[in-house]
Amino acid sequence: MPGIVIVATAEGQGTNPAALELLGGGAGLAKALGCPLEAVLVSGSGTDPAGPAAKLFAGGARRVYSVRHERLGNGSPEAALEALTAACRRAEPRVVLFSADRLGLEVAPRLAHRLGGSMITDAVALEVRDGDVVATRPAFGGKAMEQVAARATPQVVTVKLRALEPAALDESRSGELVEVPVDLDPGVDRVKLVERVEEAAEGPKLETARVVIGGGRGVGGAENFKQLEELARVLGAALGASRAAVDEGWVPASWQIGQTGKAIASDLYIAVGISGASQHTAGISGVKTIVAINTDPEAPIFERAHLGVVGDHKAVVPALTARLKELLGK
Amino acid sequence: MNIVVCLKQIIDYEIPPRAFRIDRQKKKPAMPDASLVIGPFDENALEVALQLREKAGGGRITAVSMGPESAIEALRKALAVTADEAVLLSDPAFSDLDPFGTARVLGAAIKKLGGADLVLTGRQSGDWDAGQVGQLLAEELGAPCVNFAFRAEPGGDGRVRLYKETPGGAEILEAGTPVVATVTNAETNQLRLAKVRDLMAANRKPVPTWSAADLGLDPAALAAGRIEVLDLYVPTYDARCEFVTGETPEDKASALARRLVELKLV
């Protein structure tokens, strides 16, 4: 019987953390539809799939289709697409759930095309309604939400990180491990890796920092970001930016926070000279306390901020830095 | 080298949330007077194409847009920054297509153009934000797809060198043609401004319009979408902003610093 299939990748003896969220959400759908919950496990050839598969069984998968190939360890979407197509032809799923990470973003729509199915990206909730799996997703940069059902099977869906409750692990559960042989089409070589460039990483990472300071177009120039750096040093914060600051060429694209940049989940986020476009605030929904510094009291960021200062950052930020230094004894 | 850039005309994405209106019955935005713009990533894609043509010392850039007649404005803008040609894909059968239908139409148009070595799209449109069409287009054309590209250069043996943004940095890839790339923004690919002289030339250039019949597509087959939108609504948030007050910016900064310490946020 066609089931719910979640896509997992092997990471050491376990899987990517998002796989457990997909299993948690998938279990609810499988129960409502009375169909099995299964998984496809993608791993490089060095990995023994038994360990990661055991985690997937513990998380509720009844069967794991394992695809393994040396080309699958290196992040090539062409290779992953071939392998996942083979696995899904075997599993004949009704629904395929991906995490909306790089694998999901790069491979899921093409997989749906190859399987003659449908595609829904960036789901934040899934439910069964009249026998249909209905996904809720943001559109128009988060200014609207839409609910979408599929009219072609399989229904491939990418799900945002942290949208679904992870499955509880029960190590006593087991299941069937099915090896699916993968013959990679020579076509996957049409794209060759020439060089990988690692980004020099210094200071706290945006995604995991406890405090983040973001600068936008209102910061007014690359040199003005120095003042934000000062404040960041005092607070041990990571620095981020809006797309506009990246577009101006003031900061690198890796600083971008938002729908198409990094999602942050800090305790504190200080937005400086950022208007608060929905595409920007899409990346800060996990933040506990949002502070905004902006000259325009009507700026939309104040509709999302908890603390606000209406004022020019050129005066406010250095004064804030100085005062915090005093108060924190730094 | 033949380069096709796919541009979608969308409702201005910077309309603030409080001004955003929808028609819940029609499940569509309802802002008839809103300005229309090119999707920001599509603009980046166009800039990547222009830079590639410069680096290659030649090549032909064709801008393609599927949409209502108004989308000719997006194409004129592309011509004004010196795209060589533009084609508008417009037909009642093309309205409200899902990403699969859109990719089918764009794919048919690219085939009618005689194919392309490199097809560039945005990573995501700025309206429905599907993030699918570039990849589906690769499937329509039987081409590989490089996602999150931010720069392109001529490679060896007629190949294309593509710079791909990754979570940890970047990858430099070489692809045989044809290849599809979806483009993300970087410090280096914001669309240039048009020169006045080019603007006038762009307005004089003929822009052909191709219909479903011109592309040999069956409207009934296109209309059978793979997804159905059941509802569209505007979400609400209930944050209440506490404005920190003071006579001078310095006073406000001091008050903010005190609040941050009181609330144990720093």
Ligand SMILES: Cc1cc2nc3c(=O)[nH]c(=O)nc-3n(C[C@H](O)[C@H](O)[C@H](O)COP(=O)(O)OP(=O)(O)OC[C@H]3O[C@@H](n4cnc5c(N)ncnc54)[C@H](O)[C@@H]3O)c2cc1C
């Ligand atoms: C598909 C799509 C994806 C996108 N993804 C992202 C994304 O991931 N991240 C992102 O950030 N954007 C994204 N955008 C772009 C987004 O829509 C906005 O264009 C962008 O966030 C605006 O950046 P900004 O707030 O810095 O600039 P602006 O909107 O220009 O705001 C500048 C602000 O600075 C204030 N200001 C001016 N001077 C001062 C001063 N002296 N002191 C204090 N304040 C001052 C102004 O009042 C204004 O509010 C995306 C758009 C689309 C369509």
Ligand SMILES: Nc1ncnc2c1ncn2[C@@H]1O[C@H](COP(=O)(O)O)[C@@H](O)[C@H]1O
């Ligand atoms: N109607 C269209 N006309 C031309 N290009 C389009 C159209 N729709 C989508 N695209 C291209 O496909 C990309 C991704 O779109 P989407 O999948 O809708 O997010 C866009 O950034 C455009 O480059």
